[in-house]
Amino acid sequence: MRRYTVDEEIARLTCFVRERGGDAVPVAAESVVTGEWVRMKCLFGCNGFGRRFSCPPYTPTPSETRAVLDCYAQALLVRFDGDVGETTPERLVSREMTRYVQTVMFALEEMAFHDGFYKAFGYTGHQCGWCGKCTAKEKGAVITDCKNRRRMRPSMEAAGIDVYATCAAAGWELGVLECTEVEGGSVLGSPMTTVMLLLVE
Template identity: 40%
Template sequence: MSEYLRMDKERLEKDLKRFREKAIELGAEDAVPIKTKQIVIRNWVRLKCKYGCSMYGKRLTCPPYSPTPDEMRKIINEYEIALLVKFGPCVECGFEKEVNIHKVIYELERYIFFSGYYAAFGLACGPCNLCPECNIKEGYCLKPHMARPSMEACGIDVFATVRNAGFELKVLKSYDERPVCFGLVLVT
């Protein structure tokens, strides 16, 4: 069991409320704490990256460089609570004009970390957009302190996870529709 779940549940609840407020302050529409057992990881998810995303292999936070579904399952098993962060509707996940999800998730992870949750780790939405061009040819990230993989890059079934948390998410039928995007911060 996580060290923080052994602590006062009242403190944890207060902190989670504070983290939700911070997420909204940073530009999220909503944020809800979830049990990590609600996070669904499926091997097929990365097929959507490999056969459907033009950024596959072009960002150091994307597959094949991101954690595999098996690695992510092991990581998720070390946590019990996460914060699911809702953004949207967005212009395009990974390339937002209104709110940069990658920056918000980084700032939120940092805030949670400095609140004493030293294992906090964020997962964004879509390909990393922190640099105009990824430094992939040199083989190292220019912003490793900020860059985080997306949930889907790690095999997380975002649709199933979001539905487990009580949100609705639908498949878009037209490029004219704007997606609702989600990020995740593993808390404790």
């Protein structure tokens, strides 16, 4: 049995995010944009491909994600600007930030679930940060080898969601991050924005 209406639940979840330094805006699930090209960015543009169970090829394809989105009417787009930890040229987003935003999203999903929105499901940000070493890197690994499947969720990009188009439709303009190559890696020219999604109803 639901404890709140959809609008009341969205307000509660939004307040939860803002109390933790982020922002959130309700969006229609049908407005979330998917694209087959997004997976190509993971395959050819990211060195995390196949290194985490929250990344392709272990994650849903864009078409599978579209089918999931079609089961929902209401969603909540969540964002955090900047970082809560120390970054290095080798790591553009701190481990603390990854764990922070993923903890917030898991808590959001649990809150909605316990409030009676049993379909709640989150798409988090960054590569999975629950384990220090992911067994996805081992030969013959399958997703059921994941030690944190209860909490692990794919990022929006990993599931084929066009984050830029989805944010633009919600009134959030995202800029392309500029990086400068330095010894040992890169540094960001501006703070990173982490965008995540909670499917509610």
